[in-house]
Each structure stands twice: as C-alpha cells, then as structure tokens.
Amino acid sequence: MSKLEELLAQKGALLADGATGTNLFEMGLVSGDAPELWNTDEPEKITALHKSFVDAGSDIILTNTFGCNRHRLKLHKAEGRVRELNIAAVKLARDVAEASGRTVLIGGSVGPTGELFQPLGALSYEEGVAAFKEQMEGLVEGGADILWVETMSAVEEMKAAAEAAQNFDLPLVITASFDTAGKTMMGLSPKGLGDLQSQFACTPVAIGSNCGVGASDLLAAIMDITEAYPDAIIVAKANCGIPQIKGDEVVYTGTPELMAKYAHMALDAGARIVGGCCGTSPIHLAAMRAALDAHQAGARPTLNEVIAEIGPLVSPPNKEADAARAENDGSGSGRRRGRRRS
Secondary structure, three states: OOOHHHHHHHHHHOOOOOOOOHHHHHOOOOOOOOOOHHHHHHHHHHHHHHHHHHHOOOOOEEEOOOOHHHHHHHOOOOHHHHHHHHHHHHHHHHHHHHHOOOOOEEEEEOOOOOEOOOOOOOOOHHHHHHHHHHHHHHHHHOOOOOOEEEEOOOHHHHHHHHHHOOHHHHHHHEOOOOOEEOOOOHHHHHHHHHHHHHHHOOOOOOEEEEOOOOOOOHHHHHHHHHEEEEEEEEEEEEOOEEEEEEEEEEOOOOHHOOOOOHHHHHOOOOOEEEEEEEOOOOHHHHHHHHHHHHHHHHHHOHHHHHHHOOOOOOOOOOHHHHHHHHHHHHHOOOOOOOOOOO
16 A cells, blocks of 8 residues: 555545645746746745645645646746756755654645647656656655646546656646536546546555535535445645635635535545635645544535535536537437547
C-alpha cells in the first residue's frame, strides 16, 4: 500500500488543503505573475501558506506547482527551470510536513499544460506525455508522496498525465473540473471520469473533482461518480462557495459554516478525501477539520438536499442537450445512425 492508502486506512477520511492562488494573492502575488516562481523568489511565503493549512488540520498539502510545466512556464521565460522549481516546491512543503509532528502527505500538484491537444490544437499527445514526465521527475526527486493531477478537462490530457505517471512508483490522483453544465469544458461527464479509470496507463488510486463553480455543483459531480463507482476513493475539493466579481476582485461567498456543511455532505456522498479549492482559507479548513472529526455517517444526500443546504447549482446539467446528443449518436431510444465511432 502507498502512504496515501495507509493513511486512509488509518483515518477513514482525509482533509486536503485549501486554495493556493487566491491565498497567494492575499500575500501580494500580482495577477499575471507565475506563483511557481515564488518557490525560489518568496519561499517564506509559500512555507507560511503550507503551515497555515497544516495548522488548520490538513492531512494532505499540495505543492505550489500547478503550472510548473514547460508550456506554462515558457510564458514567463522559465521553461528551463521545470526541474528546479518543482524540486524547490516539494522541499518547502516537506519541511512544513516534517515539522508538524504528525503524518502530513505531500501531493505534487500537476495542472493542465495550458495547450490544446491535437487535433484541436498544436500539442501532440507525445509532447504532452513528455511535459508531464519532466515535471513529475522534479516532484519525485523533491520527495513528493503523491502525483496529484488536478483541474483537468480533456480526456487526452488526463491519459497523457497517467502515461507519464506510470514511470514512477507513486500513487496517482486525478481530479477534473466539471464547470460546464455538469461536465468539463471538453465535454467529459463525472461518470465518464470513472469510466476512464480502466483506460489509463497508470490506474489512479483516487479520482474526483476540484474547482469548477459552486460547492453544490461539485457535490452533484461526485455523487454521480460514487453512484456509478461506489468502491472508488473519491476526492472532493470544492471552491469556497460561489465566485462573485466585485470591482477588480473575485470574492467567494462560502463561510466556514457552509464549508463545514459541505464537508459533512461530501462524506455522506461517498468522498474520502475532502478539501477546498479557490477561495478556501485556513479558517475555512479549520471548520472543515472539525466537521470531519465530528462526522457521524448519515444517509446519502439527494441533490435537492444539497441545494437546500449548500445553495443552487451555478451550472446545472443541460439535460435537453444531452438527450439530443444521445438521440443523434445512437445511444438514445431513437433511430441509430449508420456509423458509430469505435
């Protein structure tokens, strides 16, 4: 068993960390700048962020490496620093974890390349695998416990990340962002993510959802996954309420009380790793920690109960469009088309 599976077996459910970007903006990060450069330029601030999450009770903290691949770093003329920045990020997180006096796992955060894969864009599948492998080499060398692939949308990109991950003896986690009418921007449904597990070159230890829009939408997504795959280890890492634009700022509406309710409902929906994404501060995480510690298993929530407790869906599924698509591609009850893609 991996360290992640061992800790899950010991504790039953784990608390992941909160937001990286939005909390770094509070520390002075300027929009458009690369937070990954702070791993060497402002290491004390990254350390402080990790410590705030650990002090709030996180069992897993993610490295400041979401965009630390060659394609995103080239926007800042730092594509030659992939290994350096990933190693530095893991070491900052590792120092905090080891000083905590308890088991805190380090998830090496791997975000999308920022490029469209062929045929929609210029990036080939092989180039995607190479970019992910290069980043993962730095994360592994630095001492990460988990390869944590997050905020994914495209099937090809997830497969490329999984193929890269098979080169390393670390557990793989893959989470997608279901932010477009209940699906990812590239059209993948929550159940579709579960279906992909058997197609990945490296089978993930855990799958789930992060970011997206509101916490209710994320709960709806993980409920779809757990309904179809009740034995899977599921990650729920929701934004802190609903984002609202106020002037030049994006403000998240979630209170600590709301995020505690979300944590309870995520556990009852079948999640075993619960955390927060954009807008989630250490204060929110402390409330979520208390919720996990006090949780008594309840009935699986219904979508209506989620909406009543957490709030309305921001981007509800487009059932009419899905029905029409099923009719056209032959998967519905209507007439089948002549040819089907294998």
